[in-house]
Amino acid sequence: MTYDITIIGNGILGLSTALSLAFLDPSLKIGVVGPENKEGGASVAAGAMLNAFAEITSTSLKSYAGQEKFNLSIQASKRWDSWIKKINDFLPVPDQITYQKGTFLILNSKSGILDSENFYSILKALNEHNEPYEEVNPAEIPGLHPLEDCRPLRSLYLPNEGCIDSGKFMRALQDIATNHYKISFINKKAKSFNVRGNSVTSINIESGESISSKTFVLAMGSYSQKLIDTLPQISRNIPRLLSGMGCSLVVNQDNNNIVQHVIRTPNRSGACGLHAMPQGEGNLYIGATNNVYMNPKTHHKAGFTHFLLECALEQINQNLHKSDIKTYYTGNRPATIDTFPLIGETSINGLWLLTGTYRDGFHQSPFLGDSMARKILGLPHELNNIFKPERSLIKTFTKEESIEEAIRHYMCGAYERSMKLPKAGWDEVLRDLIHNRVNYVYDRLETNFGLSPDMMMMFEFSDDFEESLDYFKDYFKGNHLRKNLSIL
Numbered sequence: 371m372t373y374d375i376t377i378i379g380n381g382i383l384g385l386s387t388a389l390s391l392a393f394l395d396p397s398l399k400i401g402v403v404g405p406e407n408k409e410g411g412a413s414v415a416a417g418a419m420l421n422a423f424a425e426i427t428s429t430s431l432k433s434y435a436g437q438e439k440f441n442l443s444i445q446a447s448k449r450w451d452s453w454i455k456k457i458n459d460f461l462p463v464p465d466q467i468t469y470q471k472g473t474f475l476i477l478n479s480k481s482g483i484l485d486s487e488n489f490y491s492i493l494k495a496l497n498e499h500n501e502p503y504e505e506v507n508p509a510e511i512p513g514l515h516p517l518e519d520c521r522p523l524r525s526l527y528l529p530n531e532g533c534i535d536s537g538k539f540m541r542a543l544q545d546i547a548t549n550h551y552k553i554s555f556i557n558k559k560a561k562s563f564n565v566r567g568n569s570v571t572s573i574n575i576e577s578g579e580s581i582s583s584k585t586f587v588l589a590m591g592s593y594s595q596k597l598i599d600t601l602p603q604i605s606r607n608i609p610r611l612l613s614g615m616g617c618s619l620v621v622n623q624d625n626n627n628i629v630q631h632v633i634r635t636p637n638r639s640g641a642c643g644l645h646a647m648p649q650g651e652g653n654l655y656i657g658a659t660n661n662v663y664m665n666p667k668t669h670h671k672a673g674f675t676h677f678l679l680e681c682a683l684e685q686i687n688q689n690l691h692k693s694d695i696k697t698y699y700t701g702n703r704p705a706t707i708d709t710f711p712l713i714g715e716t717s718i719n720g721l722w723l724l725t726g727t728y729r730d731g732f733h734q735s736p737f738l739g740d741s742m743a744r745k746i747l748g749l750p751h752e753l754n755n756i757f758k759p760e761r762s763l764i765k766t767f768t769k770e771e772s773i774e775e776a777i778r779h780y781m782c783g784a785y786e787r788s789m790k791l792p793k794a795g796w797d798e799v800l801r802d803l804i805h806n807r808v809n810y811v812y813d814r815l816e817t818n819f820g821l822s823p824d825m826m827m828m829f830e831f832s833d834d835f836e837e838s839l840d841y842f843k844d845y846f847k848g849n850h851l852r853k854n855l856s857i858l
C-alpha cells in the first residue's frame with residue numbers, strides 16, 4: 371500500500387486533516403489508518419461542545435502559552451460556519467449537519483469556589499473581547515429543572531458558542547472522503563515505523579503489511595504515545611502523552627422540558643464541567659468525567675457513571691431519572707503532561723504530529739486540520755511553532771501555585787459529591803489534609819515543575835499510586851529515557 375500522505379488515526383483530527391488536504395489538492399492519494407470502531411477514541415465520546423470562551427478558567431489565560439491555546443480556539447470558532455457549509459454542500463438535505471448555536475453557562479453552588487472564579491473569568495474575557503452574551507434568568511433556561519439546592523443563581527447565554535452531533539459529523543466527513551476524493555480508510559492498527567536514515571519510509575500495521583508514504587501524520591490521540599515510544603531519537607524530546615479518560619451518556623430527553631442548547635457549568639474539579647446538549651431524535655447527551663491515566667482505558671467505570679448521572683439528575687433535570695439510557699461512551703482525551711498540544715513536523719523527515727488537544731480538540735479541528743494540511747503542502751498558514759512536538763515542557767504554574775490550585779479542585783470535587791463538613795473551621799482542616807497529600811506527591815516527584823490540577827489528580831486515580839510516582843520521578847529527572855515509556 372502506497373499513499374502520498376498517510377494519516378495514522380481516524381479521530382476528528384485525522385479526518386479533518388485528510389479532508390483538508392484533499393480540498394487543497396484533490397489529486398492526492400491519502401490513506402487513513404485506524405480501527406473502524408474508533409475504540410477508545412476521544413472524538414466519539416465528545417458531544418461535542420464548540421466552545422472557546424466557555425472553556426476559560428481563572429488560570430488559563432495567565433500564561434503566553436495559555437493565550438496562544440485560546441487563540442487557536444478563537445480561530446476555530448471563526449471557521450465552523452464555513453466548514454459546516456462546505457461539508458453540507460456534499461450532503462443530501464436529510465443528512466445535513468446542524469450547528470446548534472447557543473450555550474447557557476450556569477453558575478450553581480454544587481461545587482467549590484473555583485466555579486465562581488472560572489465563571490467570572492469567562493465574563494471578564496467576554497467583556498474584554500466584546501463577545502456577545504446576555505445574562506439570563508436561570509429559571510427560564512429550557513430543559514433546566516435541577517433540585518432546589520442545586521439551582522443556579524446566575525447564568526449567561528453565549529449565542530456564538532454551541533454544539534454539533536459529533537458522531538453524525540464524523541460519519542459525514544468519512545463519507546465525503548470516500549465518495550469524492552482519493553482517500554482510503556484502512557481498518558487496521560498501526561504498530562511501528564520503519565525509518566531509513568533520518569526519514570520515515572513506511573509503517574507496519576497489525577496484519578503484518580506495511581504502508582509507504584512520503585509523509586505521515588500521527589494523529590492517534592492518546593494512543594499516539596505507543597508509536598512515539600518506538601522512536602527513542604525523538605520520544606525524549608516530546609512531552610509525555612497521557613489519557614484523560616472520560617465517560618459520557620446519551621439518554622432520551624424529558625419530553626416536557628427539552629434541552630435546546632448546550633447547558634454547561636464552567637470547567638471544574640479537574641474536568642470539563644457538567645454539560646448537557648440536544649443530539650437529535652429526542653436524545654440528550656450528558657458529559658463528562660475526566661480522570662487522567664498513564665494509558666488509555668476502554669471500559670466505562672461504574673463509579674464515574676454513577677457520578678455523572680447523579681450530577682445530571684441533581685443539577686440539570688431531576689426528571690431525567692425516568693429516561694432510558696440509549697448509549698454510553700468511554701473516550702481518552704489526548705493530554706500531555708503540561709496539557710498543551712503537539713502540532714507540527716518532527717525532526718524525523720516525513721513525520722508530523724497532531725495530537726494533545728485534550729479537552730477541546732473537536733472544537734479546534736477545522737482550524738487545526740486546515741492549518742496542518744497547509745503546512746504539509748508548503749502553503750501559507752496561521753500556525754505558529756509554540757506547540758511544536760519536540761519542545762520543553764511548558765510551565766504555567768509554580769509548585770506553590772500548583773498545590774493551591776490542586777486543593778481548590780479537590781474541594782470542588784468533594785462539594786459536587788455532596789460533602790457536608792461540620793461547622794467551625796473544618797474547611798481549613800480539610801484543606802490542610804489535602805495540602806499534605808499534594809505535598810507528599812511533590813516530595814516523591816522531587817520536582818519543581820508545577821503540574822496542572824488534572825495531572826496532580828492523576829496520581830490519586832492511578833491504578834498504582836506509588837508506582838506512577840516512581841515513574842514520574844524518573845520522568846522529571848530524565849531517567850525515563852532509558853525505560854520503555856508504555857510499561858505502566
Ligand SMILES: Cc1cc2nc3c(=O)[nH]c(=O)nc-3n(C[C@H](O)[C@H](O)[C@H](O)COP(=O)(O)OP(=O)(O)OC[C@H]3O[C@@H](n4cnc5c(N)ncnc54)[C@H](O)[C@@H]3O)c2cc1C
Nearest residue numbers: 381382383408411412413419560591616701730731732733
Ligand atoms: C468524554 C469526552 C468529552 C469531550 N467533549 C469535548 C467537547 O465537548 N468539545 C471538544 O472540542 N472536545 C471535547 N473532548 C475532547 C476531544 O474529543 C479531543 O480533544 C479530540 O476528539 C481529539 O481528537 P483526535 O482525533 O486527536 O483523537 P481521537 O478521537 O482519540 O482519535 C484517535 C483515533 O486513533 C485510533 N487509534 C488507536 N490506536 C490506533 C492505532 N494503533 N493505529 C491507528 N489508529 C489508532 C483510535 O481508535 C481513534 O479513533 C471530549 C473528550 C471526551 C473523552
